[in-house]
Amino acid sequence: MSVKHGLLALLQRGPMYGYQLRAAFDSATGGTWPLNIGQVYTTLSRLERDDLVAALPENQGQRPYELTPHGRDELEKWFATPVRRSDRPRDEVAIKLALAVTTPGVDAAEVVMTQRTATMRALQECTRLKTQPADLPWLLVLDAMIFQAEAELRWLDHCESSLLRHRSQPVPETTDV
Template identity: 60%
Template sequence: MSIRHGLLALLAQGPRYGYQLRAEFEATTGNTWPLNIGQVYTTLGRLERDGLALRGAEDPDGRFSYEITPEGLAEVRRWFTTPLLRDERPRDELAIKLALALTSPEADVRTVVQNQRTATMRSMQELTRLKSGDAEPAWRLVLESMIFQAEAEIRWLDHCEAVVLRGLSPSPSPSPEYSPEPSHERA
């Protein structure tokens, strides 16, 4: 998720100060992505420069509130309705680490997999414990997403370990022409 779009989504709810935006962003995401206040103000400056937000007058406490512009509202609506593609997300550091471990004499791949599985299991248990409390709906969705990702990672790690134990290389990667989008042709 881009901080830019996250701040725009909050501004779509009404004018906010920078510190309010940071606090609401972190509360909504359950502090899974803490923001540096400098990062918030830098992003607000860019939103203002790009015509997506306006800075209001200074209040008696020396704070400026920001509000979304019609262009900013159109941008946040576009963001909400546009799906994220897998190739637009950050690189998967774990996949890269395991691929390199397979080729490095310095790494025991089974140990790498087992250590990661243990860490992921602990993380999943903690996330599940947090979910059992009275979580706000937005935070609950974030928690559930993180739990599902942890479950998928554990399944993938099990697969990696099975591949290593069999002494086989992983199945070949799809060709560059591979498209993750389903075919709409009918048989």
Template identity: 60%
Template sequence: MSIRHGLLALLSSEPRYGYQLRVEFEASTGATWPLNIGQVYTTLTRLERDGLVAPGGADEQGRAVYMITEAGREELERWFSTPVDHSDRPRDELVIKIAMAVAATDVDVGEVILAQRMATMRTLQDLTRAKRAVGDGLAQRLVLESMIFKAEAEQRWLDHCEAVVKEKNA
């Protein structure tokens, strides 16, 4: 998810100021994607330049408020209706690490897999605790469940890697 589209999504319901956008973005993503306030204002400046948001005056405390424009709503609708292209995702460092461990002659692939399995299990436990603590936050719950499913899938993939490496070495 781009910060740009996340901010547009938040602005689609009502005008907001920068710090409010940062707090609500982090709350919506279960604080899994922390934002620097500078990123928020840089992104707002670009969105304004591109005609997707406009200044909405100031709130009662004098903070600059931004509102989504019609072009911003169209951009947001386009983003929501376009599936995520998996080829656009960044490289997976774990996949590369395991592949390089297999290719290297002096690396114990089993140890690399075990170290990752233990780290992934800790992450899974932390995520499960965080999910229990969320309460009624639906957006946060969905983000955490996505991360849990990915960690579980990683565990299964590590099991598969271990089995394939054992089979090859047998």
């Protein structure tokens, strides 16, 4: 999710000023994506420039923003468009492991084990949080985090097996020509 579309979605609820948007974003994502107030105001400036939001008159020192018709259209389009795998950020764990297996002096199996331990702890924490009362948006975020952690653990198991298979294969001899 982009900050841009997150703020548009929040403004669909009604006019808000920057600090309200930041608090609502934090609440909607369960604090899993920290958003600083500078990002909020920078994004609001761009959204206003692009005619997706409009600033309302200042009220008690705060300037609220509201969606424009163009902003509503953009939000509707965003919700209707699936997220492609290629649109998502790079997977730092996969990149780290790919580099670990090719970097001299790095024990790739240890990198896998360290990541597995961290992922298992994250999974346990998310599972613990699911036992506490929460609203639906936070529960959906938690479910996504749990499924992602479970998938990462399966992938790490696969990586460990691949490393073991690769180590047990004989190294082909090279001949000088």
